[in-house]
Amino acid sequence: MKQGGQDSAGTEPTGGPAGQVTIRFLDVGQGDAILIQSPEGKTALIDGGRSSDRMRDYIRDLNLDKLDLMIASHADADHIAGLVPAATLKPRVFINNGLGGTTQTWERLVKNLQDAGSTFTKASNQTVNLGSVKLRVIAPPPGMGDGQNENSVGVALQFGTFRALMTGDSETPETEGWLAQERDDLRGPFQMYKSIHHGAANGDSAAWLAYVRPENVVISVGASNTYGHPTKTALNLYKQAGARVYRTDRQGTVTVQGSGDGTYTITTDR
Template identity: 30%
Template sequence: MKKKEAAVRTAVAGGKKKRSKKLRVLALCAAGIFAAALVLVLLHFYYCPLNFLWTKFSNPDIPPRQAGELRVHFIDVGQGDAIVAELPDGKSMIVDAGGEAYASRSSLLRYVNALGIKKFDYLILSHPDEDHAGGMDDVLACYGAEKAFIPYIVSFGADSSYADFLDRLSREGCDTEISSTYDAVLSEQADAFYYFMILSPFESGVEGSYYDAANQDGATDTDVNNASAVVWLEYAGRSVLLTGDIGEEVEEKLVSDYEALGTSLFERERLTSWGERVTLAPALEGLDFLKVSHHGSASSSSSAFLRLTSPEAAFVSVGAGNSYGHPAQETVGRLNEIGARIYRTDESGSIVLTICSDGTYNIQTIGRN
């Protein structure tokens, strides 16, 4: 009898040990699962959205920037605009971020990863349309930005990609300004001097501001497009004009004002970080490179605007086989009339404009991402 009782006690004790061991294993498993989930959550919110983590390891082959070069990348994101500038002093800027479709956003992020950019110094959203703002939330999530220039559009749909971007921007605590005429950023290095300036629109409340038209009751898509930031970028005697989706109304206003005032229209004196006063004076009639407005729409790139600017090369960010018929044959014809070389992302994929410190340049097609 005593032997049976001892056997029972031994069996019970053994059972308790096994249960205890199982509980420890289960606890360790639960802790591991929790830790893995926590890592994934942190990655998602502080490093990169989970569905884009793979883009960290699958990137296009892009030659590295050489010292003293300014490189402007017109990235193939389908029907949309996404432009990244690698500035001569090693800083970086993104202007627009393509559409919200997964293919567009992943193409953009893979391209930026290939450039080795960890954080953008400058971010500019030209206007809130989905094909320009769609990937901005992801750009902020994956890279962040030191300073952002955004449009003054007070209501553009609570569920829009623009609203997601603004929400992310507020949470990131990024230094933010409303884009308006004469806003300018200068290089902090004398031996790699460049600057960019916003040429349009004027700030809200100034007579003729396109922001006011875009925010009025009954504002149209054209009103919002016309409120796009127009960005002038200059380096080594070469100039690049980025035009968002402005229409011929804005273009022709720029033409008439410039013909009346010349370079004094945008002339501003600024103090450099090394204490020298410099005069910034964007010269529209001396433009070298144009980002064609509104993906080559027939309602943009007016004859008067193209005759004044007469760019050597024109870049069209457009999706292959898009339903809008972009670029319009009329626009292509007007560009051909002024002798501009036309580069299209629907035909060549991503395109890189490189400007060297002596003013020489080259244009390279990267192809599809």
Template identity: 30%
Template sequence: MKKPNTITGRLLRRLTALALAAALTLSLAGCQDLLALLGEGGYPASSTVQTQTPAEGSSFSVNFIDVGQALSVLVTCDGQSMLYDGGNVADGSLVVSYLESAGVTRLEYVICSHAHEDHVGGLAAVLAKFPAGHVYAPVTQNDTQCFQDFVKYTQQQGLNVEIPAVGTSWQLGSATVQVLGPVAQYDDTNDTSLVLRIDYGQTSFLLTGDMEQKAESDLVNSGANLDVDVLQVGHHGSETSTGYVFLNSVLPEVGVISVGEGNSYGHPSENTLSRLRDAGVDVWRTDLAGTVTITSDGTNYTVSSEKYAAPEQQNPTLTDGSGQQSSSTQTIQAYIGNANSKKFHLPSCSNLPDPANQVLFSSYEEAVQAGYTPCGNCLG
């Protein structure tokens, strides 16, 4: 698939963002008040980075390795390699074999997104095989044996597990990698996931680990540059990740879900698939397509996979159950603004203002242009 590299394509993505917020259903759990998302917090000034223009002969690929109900992503650029997660302990040999087949002899960067086994488990085997330059994680210790093995093999290379600060960036060949999150402290291990943005020329990618909607909202509020072409869909397509507010900021064209066939968690969630559909995101799933590889020349990117799976298989919400394509655009006749709070709501919202304070808008765009912000309960 080729990336549309035109101003029109970008405008269409922005228009999709407006329609996306309007498609939010009242069944969405855990909505956050958007006033909090629009607070005074800002992204560190040090976060601004200069991306490089790929030189002639440069090469770049992102490989979402099929490790079942787990995650492992190999990024290669100009002969340098970075591994983001290594799947479960049982996946270690598979990941090592994949790296060998890809011609990897050294990993400039090894990243453990967070301390759960399905992300850190296979990294011990990787570090036992390949020399590394830097090893990053959101924590330096954890009670689980798999994380302790990860630390042990890091130290056997004379390295320490480092915790990168938000805003930290580095070059991987001609690609620029930047740490965007987590931007706060969390008790939920999933929300501690290291979030990476990768820019290669005019193409961009976002790796999110298992980040949940609380951390997603905080990341949006931080002012981080989240608008990318390709999104690693968080937490294997779980219902608790990839919320509308986050998608509205990321506006990806492609979403890759690393997920196991017939897994007991019900991943990916139908609600998450519906949100991706509403956002116009092309979904690729490792349970159906196998390893998904995205290559880029710095202007356009191409998505390929080990196995063919039709779009309506990878995202069944594209059809209405009759075999026909369904429309992802919901018809909403009006939005109701609150003249006092300057919020606007769906007509079905439980927090509608008194009739005397109601202002009617015919479209989402009209409400935003009038200076109103979406209600966190019905448009969160």
């Protein structure tokens, strides 16, 4: 529970857009699933976790009856399995890294999206307006080959002066590529930031965190996972960056509600 950023400056234009953006870092065990809702009720789902059953439960519990946008950061199962049932919510647009998966899970996702009439779009640094919430889709930098992690699609969310950044399982070569681009859309601070690759040692780096300057880090990770996530390396980096750390394995779903003036509230399941 935390209020951050500067004090409210009142109404527009200094206070930014009206209402609040809600971002839920869903507890899906070892994996990522991030649900974004605009003040106008528009919805986007970035990744869906590794369990279709678990995502079905969230769809029911959160009364989700439609999706405006679905983004797959990359095609690994811990990110797309839950997107398979979510595709029946008929997202108008589906954005991914342009690299198809090689699994039956991927094939099921594609089939459900085709049945839903979704438009398939490759990440190309486009900005998508989700109501008054702007989602900047961060395409992988050139030269990443065909590995899924290093071709993770990022999303930089902006709502007035409130900002959040999620970049899937991007490994160090990808963040180095983005740093070389000296991108303004990735220049911090970000009030909310998703730990790269569940706190793996090959994700976040000191140079990257110095650039994106996270105030709060959410690690989306399963309890007692076999990968050793999050690593001490990553936890130390977040500490050195002065960021508050939230973990889905210990706190459950982490929800942030951001206002256009940059203030926000973070709540957790436990």
